[in-house]
Amino acid sequence: MTERIMTGLIENAAQLFLLLALAPLVTGVIRTLKARLQTRRGPGIIQPYRDLRKLFRKGMVIPETASWIFAATPWVVFFSTLLAGLMIPMVAAEAPLGLFGGVLAVIYLLGLGRFFLALSGLDSGSSFGGLGSSREMTISALAEPAMMLAIFTVAIGAGSTGLTEIAGAAIGQNWRFLAPAQMFAFAALALVLIAETGRIPVDNPDTHLELTMIHEAMILEYSGPYLALIEWAASIKQLVLMTLLINCFWPIGLQPTWFGCGALQGIGWLLAKLLLLSCAIVLLETVNAKMRLFRVPELLAVAFTLGSLALVSTFLF
Amino acid sequence: MLMMPFLNLQLGDRIVTLMAALVLVLQIAMVTQRWIVLHIRIFAAQSLFLAMIAATIAWFNHAPHLYIAAALTFVVKVILVPILFERLVKRMKIYEQIEPIVNVPISVAIAGGLTLVGYVVAASFYRPDEPGLGHNALAVAISLFLIGFFNMINRRKALTQVLALLSLENGLFLAAISLTYGMPLIVELGIFFDVLVAAMVLGILVYRIRETFESIDVSRLRRLRG
Numbered sequence: 325m326t327e328r329i330m331t332g333l334i335e336n337a338a339q340l341f342l343l344l345a346l347a348p349l350v351t352g353v354i355r356t357l358k359a360r361l362q363t364r365r366g367p368g369i370i371q372p373y374r375d376l377r378k379l380f381r382k383g384m385v386i387p388e389t390a391s392w393i394f395a396a397t398p399w400v401v402f403f404s405t406l407l408a409g410l411m412i413p414m415v416a417a418e419a420p421l422g423l424f425g426g427v428l429a430v431i432y433l434l435g436l437g438r439f440f441l442a443l444s445g446l447d448s449g450s451s452f453g454g455l456g457s458s459r460e461m462t463i464s465a466l467a468e469p470a471m472m473l474a475i476f477t478v479a480i481g482a483g484s485t486g487l488t489e490i491a492g493a494a495i496g497q498n499w500r501f502l503a504p505a506q507m508f509a510f511a512a513l514a515l516v517l518i519a520e521t522g523r524i525p526v527d528n529p530d531t532h533l534e535l536t537m538i539h540e541a542m543i544l545e546y547s548g549p550y551l552a553l554i555e556w557a558a559s560i561k562q563l564v565l566m567t568l569l570i571n572c573f574w575p576i577g578l579q580p581t582w583f584g585c586g587a588l589q590g591i592g593w594l595l596a597k598l599l600l601l602s603c604a605i606v607l608l609e610t611v612n613a614k615m616r617l618f619r620v621p622e623l624l625a626v627a628f629t630l631g632s633l634a635l636v637s638t639f640l641f
Numbered sequence: 642m643l644m645m646p647f648l649n650l651q652l653g654d655r656i657v658t659l660m661a662a663l664v665l666v667l668q669i670a671m672v673t674q675r676w677i678v679l680h681i682r683i684f685a686a687q688s689l690f691l692a693m694i695a696a697t698i699a700w701f702n703h704a705p706h707l708y709i710a711a712a713l714t715f716v717v718k719v720i721l722v723p724i725l726f727e728r729l730v731k732r733m734k735i736y737e738q739i740e741p742i743v744n745v746p747i748s749v750a751i752a753g754g755l756t757l758v759g760y761v762v763a764a765s766f767y768r769p770d771e772p773g774l775g776h777n778a779l780a781v782a783i784s785l786f787l788i789g790f791f792n793m794i795n796r797r798k799a800l801t802q803v804l805a806l807l808s809l810e811n812g813l814f815l816a817a818i819s820l821t822y823g824m825p826l827i828v829e830l831g832i833f834f835d836v837l838v839a840a841m842v843l844g845i846l847v848y849r850i851r852e853t854f855e856s857i858d859v860s861r862l863r864r865l866r867g
Contacts, residue, residue: 503655504662504777511666622673625746629669629753636757637662637777 335420335582336410342591343409347559348372350566350598357606372559379552387545389449397444398546398553401437405557408433409564413571415590416582417491426485427475430568431468434520434561438464441554445542452534456541459617463526463538466624467519473631474512477505478572480638487572494575508634510573515627517569519620521562524609526620536614563598570597653701657694657819661781664690664815665756668788668808672752673745675738677800681726684804688718691811694778695818706826707818713833714814722807722840726800729844733851741795748795752788759784778819785812799850799857803843810836 352369359366386394408430410421438460445457479485482493519526527538534541543554571578577593579586615623667687674680692714699707741748763780789809793802814832851857 504658504665507659507662508666622745622749625749626669626673629749629756630666632753633665633756636760637780 331583332420335416335418338582338587339410339414339420340406342414343406343560343563344556346598347556347563348376350563350602351559353599354602354606357602358609361606361610372555376552376556379547379555380549382548384548384550387448387450390447390545393440393443393447394545395550397440397447398550398557400440402553402557402560404433404437404440405560405564409560412487412564412568413491413578414567415587415594416579417495417575418488418581419491420582422486422488427479427487427490427568428485430487430564431471431475434564435464435468437557437561441542444546448545450545452537452541452544456538456544459538460542463519463620463624466621467516467627470512470624470627470631471516471520473628473635474509474516477509477631477634477638480635481506487568491571491575491578494572495578495580505634505638506573508630508637510569512627512631512634513569513573515623515630517565518605518608519624519627520565522558523605525612525615525623528614538617566598566601567594570594570601650701653697656697658777660690660694660697661778661815661819664694664811665781665784668785669749669752669756671804671808672741672748672788672792672795675745677730677735677739677798678727680739680801680804681723681730684808685719685723687808687811688714688722691815692719694815698818706829709826710818710829710833713829717833717837718807718811721837725840725844726804729800729848733848733857735798735800735857739796739798739801742797743795748791751791755787755791756784759787778815782812782816782819785809785815797858797860799843799847799859802859803840803847806843807836807840 349369349372352367352372355371356366356369407421411419411425411430411433413419413422442457442461445453445460447453475485478490478494482490484490517523522529522539528536529539531537531540534544537544539558543551546554574597577590577597579590582590664687667683667690671680671683671687674683692711695707695711695714699705699711743751759782760777760780762783763777766779786809789805789812792805792808796802796805847857850859850862854861
């Protein structure tokens with residue numbers, strides 16, 4: 325019994341470390357690749373770490389009108405995202421905290437973080453914060469049904485909403501991703517990933533123009549360590565969603581457990597797949613211009629339709 | 642060795658199923674598209690996948706005359722018709738956006754609903770015990786047909802209506818090749834010639850509408866002009 329607890333603890337610690345360490349790297353790699361593709365030099369892939377270190381050392385300014393929500397939000401966002409990250413299979417098919425909840429728990433933990441971010445945007449009393457919150461909520465209200473439909477398609481295939489079972493079922497069948505249901509679900513989830521992580525057709529992560537901001541507008545009032553926590557949480561969320569996408573649909577290289585020599589191999593595969601997905605995101609961001617906000621529902625309607633088609637085609641064929 | 646043909650058929654089934662799904666996705670993409678040139682290119686891509694489906698069925702079913710159908714689809718619908726239409730667009734200088742009658746999110750939702758209808762209708766023809774190629778192809782074909790109709794109703798500009806008609810015809814072609822593994826060659830030749838002529842005639846008609854009414858918006862065609 326103690327042995328099981330020990331292995332569980334080691335798994336948790338390893339995945340926690342991986343999440344914390346890898347998330348800024350993914351953000352950095354995406355930024356650098358994007359800069360290179362646009363023939364800029366770019367700040368280098370470890371810039372997000374430098375940013376975080378700098379922000380953690382700085383002082384903070386807290387608006388006079390802010391309530392306790394303003395102070396609680398960075399912690400809630402950071403820890404809910406981390407918890408969600410521990411519930412997904414990253415290197416091993418068995419998620420460390422898989423016992424505590426399946427994919428629905430992951431989605432709603434991320435939803436909790438988003439809820440608090442939106443509240444804090446309203447809390448500071450600045451008009452841009454409120455604007456950002458309202459936009460974020462509009463987009464997430466449209467993205468969530470599409471995400472649920474896509475996830476349910478995968479869950480029906482695996483016969484469970486537990487991510488361990490989903491990843492396990494995905495490992496079993498090699499050519500499964502050729503089935504139309506899987507492909508529709510993958511496309512829907514990829515569109516949702518773009519919307520949820522604030523990538524270019526929906527939101528511009530590098531924008532400095534308040535009128536076009538979505539995610540950045542909510543966190544305009546944050547500075548110093550709180551901003552660092554939120555930025556870190558945002559990159560962890562991006563990593564969690566990317567991992568969810570690649571491991572549910574493309575489980576090649578996913579190991580059965582964390583132990584043995586397979587773990588290193590599993591980490592290698594994870595890094596390779598993340599790099600590939602990052603390249604795809606970079607390409608998409610470079611060839612597309614940001615959509616007008618009123619066009620975003622069209623994109624998400626497409627995601628929703630794809631998700632429902634996926635669900636329908638699993639049931640009928 | 643006895644298993645080999647069956648395995649091959651299974652692989653062919655997967656390929657056809659996948660490509661049929663891509664064709665359906667492109668049809669839905671057409672519903673959302675606002676730029677006419679992109680609309681034409683999506684149609685070309687859809688026809689390309691259709692040609693590939695025909696070639697796959699020909700390969701796995703040993704039906705050589707389907708290669709000719711595939712080649713004709715490629716030449717007519719992937720090369721000739723798109724070039725014809727793009728030249729028409731350039732000549733008429735229509736660069737403004739397509740405005741659907743129902744707004745885009747609702748159109749997409751309706752297209753999704755029509756696909757559902759297509760799948761439900763096709764489900765009654767589905768025989769899981771018979772090994773065949775592309776068991777979703779009929780469902781996709783019916784959906785293409787319904788969405789093509791909807792797209793024709795939903796668009797005001799004559800040229801986009803012609804494109805919707807051609808995508809509807811793609812649905813017919815898919816139904817024909819997936820159900821019968823190819824009609825007699827003479828019938829298919831007739832159909833392709835028909836499509837080409839239809840595209841040209843409709844192209845000229847669109848141009849004349851534009852000349853007479855200074856717009857290709859068909860909702861203006863209410864009064865006779867001498």
